[in-house]
Amino acid sequence: MSVEARRDVFQAIADPTRRQIINLIAYQSMNLNAIADNFSISRPAVSQHIKVLIECGMVSVRQEGRERFCEAKLDTLKEVAGWVDQYRQFWNTQFDSLDHYLNRIQNNTQSDQ
Amino acid sequence: MENQATSKSSLQIVRRFNAPQSLVFKAFASQEAFAEWWGPSGSQLTLINFDFREGGVTHYRLDSGGMVMWALFRYREIRQPDSITFISAFADAGGNIRTSPFPFDFPLEVHNNITLTETGGVTTLKLYAEPVDATPEQEKTFRELNASMNQGYEGTFKQLDTYLLKLQG
Known part of the structure; x- marks a missing residue:
């Protein structure tokens, strides 16, 4: 890794x-x-x-x-x-990660069926 | 003056996720799910505490390339399945709120509201964030939360004191 x-x-x-x-x-x-x-x-x-x-x-x-x-x-x-720019960047990174996570678990669920 | 304007400003982000609302909500609500995705990539997340309920605190540690930082969420209002309101702050290892690791003006606490709406299997997430001191009411609520948190930690430290005294006894 x-x-x-x-x-x-x-x-x-x-x-x-x-x-x-x-x-x-x-x-x-x-x-x-x-x-x-x-x-x-x-x-x-x-x-x-x-x-x-x-x-x-x-x-x-x-x-x-x-x-x-x-x-x-x-x-x-x-x-x-500006804290807003920092915070925006922080959350956008988090939401990218959330997006990957949601795709991953839904694909797993589908392949289980 | 410029700083003042900056610290009063707020942030809104809208994102769409190809997943049902319940699943997006669960990503925040379930410890197992949250641990799967929270924390920037390349960093290692350690959940010191996870307590997703109104008044509950999630305290975490991030390790990234030799650097360590702690932060926390204090949940203020949770409305399943579509709204989560929480305060986020940088912290120390003991869960005490600390100033940000940035050498510039970053609010000590940020008030965040996340709402989720679903249309045809696609969930729209709206994040609205502003500094906690935006309104006197928010400040008051935060002070109360803070007081009860501090009491909790004081209790813990008292136990530690007692234990240490006994060891040295």
């Missing part, structure tokens, strides 16, 4: 550490070491969270000399900033 990794804003911000990272760099870009200094978890663990944030389009990395600075892409956050 393969579980497809979802890379979207929801996943990005569902983790408390990632939310803290976004809050941290929301108003000033920071390099990885500076970000990691704010957390008790290991640097690779922080790095992994940043990787997810980059993949979700929440953070971009800017190279400056030998340093890499992480910037929050707040526009991405603004796109989903």
Whole structure:
């Protein structure tokens, strides 16, 4: 069974550490070491969270000399900033799942007859 | 001002399902059925509590790619076979309401109403959702529900305290 990794804003911000990272760099870009200094978890663990944030389009990395600075892409956050849009997306996903379920059990019932 | 407008807004979704009304209702009402479809695909659902009746609470946990979140439903009015009204909220492991995992304005509780009508074997589902603080009356009802819920959990925690004290005794 393969579980497809979802890379979207929801996943990005569902983790408390990632939310803290976004809050941290929301108003000033920071390099990885500076970000990691704010957390008790290991640097690779922080790095992994940043990787997810980059993949979700929440953070971009800017190279400056030998340093890499992480910037929050707040526009991405603004796109989903309305709860109604989030909630609509949530329920539409649920209803897709309900649709599959209803089709499945009705097909099972028919083949039993 | 913009935030204010956002938090007051509401949501309506209309979906048609190729299934009789009773089956769609059961998908919400039966624990076995609900566990089959609830939760986004790719995530694992754990029903901590399932109590589909007025005043009942369904509390669940979702695991998805290493992330964990809890949420709950509090059923307010159930009219078989065509209407379900409930409050949904994010929660913690103990079933206490928590702010959303989103770093933006998401209502603490959302009031949801689902109605089902069937025509020729096709069921139309209408979902209407709005923040709980939309009207003072809703707020009052919610506070009452909240108070009785908290009492329930307080009782549980008291038992836990007693147990822990005994262990350490």
